[in-house]
Amino acid sequence: xxxxxxxxxxxxxxxxxxxxxxxxxxxxxxxxxxxxxxxxxxxxxxxxxxxxxxxxxxxxxxxxxxxxxxxxxxxxxxxxxxxxxxxxxxxxxxxxxxxxxxxxxxxxxxxxxxxxxxxxxxxxxxxxxxxxxxxxxxxxxxxxxxxxxxxxxxxxxxxxxxxxxxxxxxxxxxxxxxxxxxxxxxxxxxxxxxxxxxxxxxxxxxxxxxxxxxxxxxxxxxxxxxxxxxxxxxxxxxxxxxxxxxxxxxxxxxxxxxxxxxxxxxxxxxxxxxxxxxxxxxxxxxxxxxxxxxxxxxxxxxxxxxxxxxxxxxxxxxxxxxxxxxxxxxxxxxxxxxxxxxxxxxxxxxxxxxxxx
Numbered sequence: 001x002x003x004x005x006x007x008x009x010x011x012x013x014x015x016x017x018x019x020x021x022x023x024x025x026x027x028x029x030x031x032x033x034x035x036x037x038x039x040x041x042x043x044x045x046x047x048x049x050x051x052x053x054x055x056x057x058x059x060x061x062x063x064x065x066x067x068x069x070x071x072x073x074x075x076x077x078x079x080x081x082x083x084x085x086x087x088x089x090x091x092x093x094x095x096x097x098x099x100x101x102x103x104x105x106x107x108x109x110x111x112x113x114x115x116x117x118x119x120x121x122x123x124x125x126x127x128x129x130x131x132x133x134x135x136x137x138x139x140x141x142x143x144x145x146x147x148x149x150x151x152x153x154x155x156x157x158x159x160x161x162x163x164x165x166x167x168x169x170x171x172x173x174x175x176x177x178x179x180x181x182x183x184x185x186x187x188x189x190x191x192x193x194x195x196x197x198x199x200x201x202x203x204x205x206x207x208x209x210x211x212x213x214x215x216x217x218x219x220x221x222x223x224x225x226x227x228x229x230x231x232x233x234x235x236x237x238x239x240x241x242x243x244x245x246x247x248x249x250x251x252x253x254x255x256x257x258x259x260x261x262x263x264x265x266x267x268x269x270x271x272x273x274x275x276x277x278x279x280x281x282x283x284x285x286x287x288x289x290x291x292x293x294x295x296x297x298x299x300x301x302x303x304x305x306x307x308x309x310x311x312x313x314x315x316x317x318x319x320x321x322x323x324x325x326x327x328x329x330x331x332x333x334x335x336x337x338x339x340x341x342x343x344x345x346x347x348x349x350x351x352x353x354x355x356x357x
Contacts, residue, residue, distance in 0.1 A: 011063075014029075014031040014109070015030050016030075020098040022094070023094040024085065026051075026083070028054055028058045031078075031109055032066040032077070032078040033066040034109060036075050036076055036077050036348055038079075038132075039065070039076070039110045041062060041110075041115075042114050043114070043126075044080070045083040045085065045090075046083075046087075046117055058080050060263075064286045065293070067342075068287070068290050069293060069297075070341040070342075071287055071290065074293065076111075076293075080115075081110070083117075087118070097128055097129045099126060100127065100133070101129045103126065103132055104130040111132045112134075121137060123137075124137050134297070134300055143296060143305070143308070145183065146292035149292060149294060150292035151261065153288055153290055154261045155192070156291075156316040157283045157287065158235060159171065161283045172197065173196060173197070174198065175197070175200070175233045177199075177201070177233045177236050178260070179239060180202075180262065181239070184239050184289075185208075186211065189216055189219060190216065200220040200233070201220070201222070203240070204240075209221055230254055234255060235259060239261040242263050242264030242265055244267075245267060246267035246271065247267070250280075253278070256281065258275065258281070259282075259283035260289075261288075262289075281333070282332065284337040287318060288319060290315060291312040294311045298311070321340070322340065
């Protein structure tokens, strides 16, 4: 394990490179902030083209987790990890346990969980070498798949967005496009269909589309993300990898609202203003997709699903508060969300310097 360089001026507290040649493990752990508590964030297992791509992703994701945890009202900092490689071919017990040893070596500064490419069963294996793991299976005392409350939280954010735009938190009859129907997107589609929305989906993985159509035959299918983006929609919900909102896609976006589960949906700073200038309401991703981290945090205290769901329901009110602040300050919602998160990190984080007995 080696410490990273100064994280390209991003303000991260710590960046750790992890390598175990025997198992093939190559991982990077990014800790952005521990101002509010230990840095909690999932482990992404992905075949990055270069180490630089992996570093860029972990830096962005770990910073996003700090803001997400702060805005969700959790006593947690922000961190994230990436494992470089194809999980279909590289993932093994030895690799996951080696990774667990590296997480353990950080002494609780970082707590890991599931993300793209990792599952509750993987966290059970990591936990055989590490006590700083959440998002485990119910059989091993965990909360299970955090996708359930992630999707529920996105749905609450979408309801708040609908109320802000149309005056009612009602999605009946609204045309919603969901890009990515994997772990979270599939569940979100269920909420939308139940609410009476007209849903169109797309996914690069054909079996994911088939599974969704089997569960919800009324759903329509777009050939690809670009087609879905250009479709006449009321709501566009990005639920796969990030960066889908960029200089090329924003001008052709056909939706009035963007609200989805994917992390880092904005390709770069300034995209949020482009959306606002076009009259598109953007529900900040780290605000509305916080249901999963709320669930895995609750697991640390003895998981209670109804309690975690009640906390996730509050995403509706927090989203409304962000929109209200954005209107009052004359800024895009992403800026307003950042301000609320930064305020809490500063005000509550400061209290840790007060010595108590």
